[in-house]
Amino acid sequence: MPTLGIDLGGTFARAAVVDGKGEILASAKVAVQDRKPQGVVETIAQAAEEAVKQSGVKVDGCGVGAAGQIHKDTGVISVAPNLGWRDVPLAAMLTKRLGFDVKVVNDLSAAAWGELHAGAGRGAQDILVVFVGSGVGSAIIADGRLVQGGGGVAGELGHIKVVPGGRLCGCGEHGCLEAYAGGHNLIAQTKELLASGGSPVLEQLTNGDPYTITPVTLETAAEAGDAKAREIHARAAQFLAVAVANYVTVLNPSRLVLGGGVLTHCPGIKRLVLDGVQQWASRVSREGLLIADAELGDDSGIIGAALLVK
Amino acid sequence: MPTLGIDLGGTFARAAVVDGKGEILASAKVAVQDRKPQGVVETIAQAAEEAVKQSGVKVDGCGVGAAGQIHKDTGVISVAPNLGWRDVPLAAMLTKRLGFDVKVVNDLSAAAWGELHAGAGRGAQDILVVFVGSGVGSAIIADGRLVQGGGGVAGELGHIKVVPGGRLCGCGEHGCLEAYAGGHNLIAQTKELLASGGSPVLEQLTNGDPYTITPVTLETAAEAGDAKAREIHARAAQFLAVAVANYVTVLNPSRLVLGGGVLTHCPGIKRLVLDGVQQWASRVSREGLLIADAELGDDSGIIGAALLVK
Numbered sequence: 001m002p003t004l005g006i007d008l009g010g011t012f013a014r015a016a017v018v019d020g021k022g023e024i025l026a027s028a029k030v031a032v033q034d035r036k037p038q039g040v041v042e043t044i045a046q047a048a049e050e051a052v053k054q055s056g057v058k059v060d061g062c063g064v065g066a067a068g069q070i071h072k073d074t075g076v077i078s079v080a081p082n083l084g085w086r087d088v089p090l091a092a093m094l095t096k097r098l099g100f101d102v103k104v105v106n107d108l109s110a111a112a113w114g115e116l117h118a119g120a121g122r123g124a125q126d127i128l129v130v131f132v133g134s135g136v137g138s139a140i141i142a143d144g145r146l147v148q149g150g151g152g153v154a155g156e157l158g159h160i161k162v163v164p165g166g167r168l169c170g171c172g173e174h175g176c177l178e179a180y181a182g183g184h185n186l187i188a189q190t191k192e193l194l195a196s197g198g199s200p201v202l203e204q205l206t207n208g209d210p211y212t213i214t215p216v217t218l219e220t221a222a223e224a225g226d227a228k229a230r231e232i233h234a235r236a237a238q239f240l241a242v243a244v245a246n247y248v249t250v251l252n253p254s255r256l257v258l259g260g261g262v263l264t265h266c267p268g269i270k271r272l273v274l275d276g277v278q279q280w281a282s283r284v285s286r287e288g289l290l291i292a293d294a295e296l297g298d299d300s301g302i303i304g305a306a307l308l309v310k
Numbered sequence: 311m312p313t314l315g316i317d318l319g320g321t322f323a324r325a326a327v328v329d330g331k332g333e334i335l336a337s338a339k340v341a342v343q344d345r346k347p348q349g350v351v352e353t354i355a356q357a358a359e360e361a362v363k364q365s366g367v368k369v370d371g372c373g374v375g376a377a378g379q380i381h382k383d384t385g386v387i388s389v390a391p392n393l394g395w396r397d398v399p400l401a402a403m404l405t406k407r408l409g410f411d412v413k414v415v416n417d418l419s420a421a422a423w424g425e426l427h428a429g430a431g432r433g434a435q436d437i438l439v440v441f442v443g444s445g446v447g448s449a450i451i452a453d454g455r456l457v458q459g460g461g462g463v464a465g466e467l468g469h470i471k472v473v474p475g476g477r478l479c480g481c482g483e484h485g486c487l488e489a490y491a492g493g494h495n496l497i498a499q500t501k502e503l504l505a506s507g508g509s510p511v512l513e514q515l516t517n518g519d520p521y522t523i524t525p526v527t528l529e530t531a532a533e534a535g536d537a538k539a540r541e542i543h544a545r546a547a548q549f550l551a552v553a554v555a556n557y558v559t560v561l562n563p564s565r566l567v568l569g570g571g572v573l574t575h576c577p578g579i580k581r582l583v584l585d586g587v588q589q590w591a592s593r594v595s596r597e598g599l600l601i602a603d604a605e606l607g608d609d610s611g612i613i614g615a616a617l618l619v620k
Binding site: 069078079124125126138140142143145147148149150151152153154155156157159160161164171172173175176238242245246247249250251252253254255276279280282283284285287288289 | 379388389434435436448450452453455457458459460461462463464465466467469470471474481482483485486548552555556557559560561562563564565586589590592593594595597598599
């Protein structure tokens with residue numbers, strides 16, 4: 001029987017009815033207006049009911065992918081920064097509201113699960129998924145099973161330390177990979193460079209307007225030969241590459257799936273990361289390693305959440 | 311029924327009869343003289359038969375922990391540097407010789423399994439074991455299962471890159487953690503320092519004889535205030551600490567087990583590593599993390615190998 005997948009973000013709840021092969025049969029999206037737990041449960045229920053109605057089929061289970069730290073056994077969300085939640089028993093609340101079993105997992109774990117079963121990971125049992133978007137995240141599948149960690153927060157690649165005591169990260173700690181290479185921080189660093197007046201190329205590209213800056217702006221400036229833009233760009237790419245290479249060395253995945261906005265829209269960074277993995281992952285861990293682009297785009301999480309219920 | 315555990319090194323094969331609780335009932339050790347596969351199989355069989363005879367019990371299965379890269383499903387040893395082997399089907403050869411099922415795994419995986427079930431990991435399901443001895447190695451248990459990787463070589467923490475393009479490592483690559491922080495390389499760096507004439511303290515400690523140097527010599531010189539010895543010592547400790555902290559961040563183990571000669575005999579390095587993990591592992595990954603010393607010493611591998619057969 002098909003199942004429901006939910007992608008819970010800070011602004012929308014998306015619901016999809018997904019069949020056993022990972023095909024979306026119908027979907028619906030409802031804006032999150034009331035961010036209090038009970039309000040969000042209602043929003044999810046609306047989206048879910050709409051999707052089920054459109055699909056014309058019955059469903060028997062629901063998986064939710066949500067940004068944040070989630071206790072793997074209970075489905076309690078310990079911290080969800082974009083909703084301002086702490087310790088919300090979302091799985092229990094939704095189970096009560098929807099009338100069937102609900103499983104809640106981290107959004108990246110859901111996305112990795114989707115890519116594993118219906119996307120770029122198909123056929124592999126040991127897979128590492130790395131997403132570089134606004135933040136840097138990852139998920140690990142070992143021998144076909146999701147590695148969640150004792151507290152359910154495994155995969156936080158964005159928060160490994162690359163410069164002990166370095167740049168302040170959004171998490172409140174210093175020197176995290178994400179503080180150098182996450183999209184949000186690439187923009188911040190590029191804005192700092194523009195404000196410093198040290199980059200004529202950037203001045204020209206943006207007409208002096210910091211609000212036009214995206215990671216692509218940085219890459220364009222770097223590739224146009226701007227020394228300081230190139231420094232930020234190269235440093236981000238090298239930190240990412242060494243981190244991913246080291247991750248491959250210790251986990252020895254048979255497949256590495258790369259996705260996320262920065263890697264999708266900044267081919268220069270992606271090329272440096274790919275070259276770096278070839279150069280810096282240990283020889284034995286690279287043997288038999290296949291590198292693939294994420295295939296499901298924004299649907300990976302919703303498909304994965306639905307498939308995780310099985 | 312008890313099982314056999316084998317610890318296969320470059321100089322000895324040790325065999326032990328181990329009960330279901332991880333207690334050693336009897337053991338035997340035979341020197342490896344003929345390093346050719348058939349010779350080693352005979353040596354193992356002698357040690358195994360002796361251990362079984364001494365124990366006075368019957369056994370029904372055998373696990374082997376061996377240094378090297380081992381294909382997890384077939385028990386073929388792809389590379390065993392200390393025996394000079396490539397592609398040796400050890401599991402099949404031993405099964406034929408001993409007459410019952412034989413499983414072959416990496417020695418560190420075996421040691422981690424031993425610590426999990428009969429040592430410092432008891433009661434935990436998500437455990438990271440890090441050994442710093444001559445080399446730097448690790449093993450990962452996720453949700454009670456050994457993470458082996460697609461090619462069976464997961465856990466090679468010693469070969470993550472800490473200085474891309476840096477010191478040459480024994481593996482033939484540059485800038486590996488082990489090249490800075492493994493015991494063998496701590497000795498090599500200390501010898502280089504002595505030979506350079508740049509360390510009066512080291513000169514005095516060794517009477518100018520490089521053959522007396524161990525990692526403890528380096529720590530003694532560093533703690534006596536020798537600037538250059540302290541540099542090597544602090545760098546090794548920091549690289550280890552950041553590596554272990556980052557590993558904790560991405561895997562979120564509930565228990566971290568530390569062992570191996572360098573961590574056991576150099577309390578200064580160990581203290582810096584422990585401080586670094588507290589400082590650099592992400593806050594959420596540290597919540598609920600228990601750090602423990604390996605308990606089984608040299609027996610962890612043999613006990614783990616025996617228990618892995620079950």
